[in-house]
Amino acid sequence: MHLPKNIIAGNWKMNKNYSEGIALIKEIIANNTSETEEYEIIINVPFIHLKEAVDLSKEYKHIAIGAQDCHTESSGAFTGNISAEMIQSCGAKYVIIGHSERRMYHQEDATVLNKKIKQALKNQLKVIFCIGEPLEEREADKQNAYIQKQLEETILQLNKEELKNIIIAYEPIWAIGTGKTASSMQAQNMHAFIRTLFAEKYDTSTANSLSILYGGSCNPNNAKELFSQEDINGGLIGGASLKSDDFQAIIKSF
Ligand code: PGA
Numbered sequence: 001m002h003l004p005k006n007i008i009a010g011n012w013k014m015n016k017n018y019s020e021g022i023a024l025i026k027e028i029i030a031n032n033t034s035e036t037e038e039y040e041i042i043i044n045v046p047f048i049h050l051k052e053a054v055d056l057s058k059e060y061k062h063i064a065i066g067a068q069d070c071h072t073e074s075s076g077a078f079t080g081n082i083s084a085e086m087i088q089s090c091g092a093k094y095v096i097i098g099h100s101e102r103r104m105y106h107q108e109d110a111t112v113l114n115k116k117i118k119q120a121l122k123n124q125l126k127v128i129f130c131i132g133e134p135l136e137e138r139e140a141d142k143q144n145a146y147i148q149k150q151l152e153e154t155i156l157q158l159n160k161e162e163l164k165n166i167i168i169a170y171e172p173i174w175a176i177g178t179g180k181t182a183s184s185m186q187a188q189n190m191h192a193f194i195r196t197l198f199a200e201k202y203d204t205s206t207a208n209s210l211s212i213l214y215g216g217s218c219n220p221n222n223a224k225e226l227f228s229q230e231d232i233n234g235g236l237i238g239g240a241s242l243k244s245d246d247f248q249a250i251i252k253s254f
Contacts, residue, residue, distance in 0.1 A: 002209035006039035007234035010241030027244035054091035066094025072115035110153035135174035175216025191231035220249035
């Protein structure tokens with residue numbers, strides 16, 4: 001059986017100008033020069049940092065660079081947008097799709113997300129696919145049905161081969177950037193539920209090899225407990241990935 005890979009992914013969002021971003025990349029790399037097979041570090045940077053981040057991290061197999069979005073189409077008259085092929089041509093290996101901020105501020109629904117997933121996979125990018133329920137759903141105890149629907153409309157339509165290039169990030173919306181983390185029990189229960197959905201749709205070995213990350217106010221104080229849960233294979237880190245000391249402390253939680 002193929003075990004899920006442990007992953008620490010940073011999501012810088014719209015932070016860091018060019019020189020600040022490059023300085024941060026260099027610090028993260030300097031802190032992680034020794035090869036490890038225990039986990040992979042993925043840094044999802046703004047487009048302006050993509051190529052240089054790839055070049056700086058090239059010799060480290062356990063460090064990969066990703067983008068935070070790609071367009072639904074291959075190319076054309078889409079002023080201001082970036083295609084999956086452009087991202088891939090910089091040497092990036094990953095792209096985040098389905099982040100709640102994209103769903104909310106850019107009205108990205110399942111139709112849009114499926115096109116983006118298709119573009120990413122067509123261009124050999126691995127997808128970090130985000131799902132997560134709003135507070136009302138959690139308070140009404142309807143989070144499982146909500147997450148199931150998000151997955152049924154998108155990732156659960158992929159075939160097994162495509163699924164090998166997918167990482168799931170469970171990010172309850174009420175925990176993103178709020179300082180309010182899901183308890184390790186809430187996160188574990190949801191991750192186990194998500195894995196069950198994959199076992200039912202595909203098979204146990206497929207489900208067991210899927211990396212499922214937790215995201216939402218993950219920090220050096222709570223990372224260890226979250227990552228020690230059976231079905232949590234790492235984290236997608238926003239705010240705490242912007243400070244190399246905090247990010248490093250989270251990496252060291254494995
Ligand atoms: P946060 O963001 O760690 O700042 O809560 C996580 C994310 O949105 O990916």
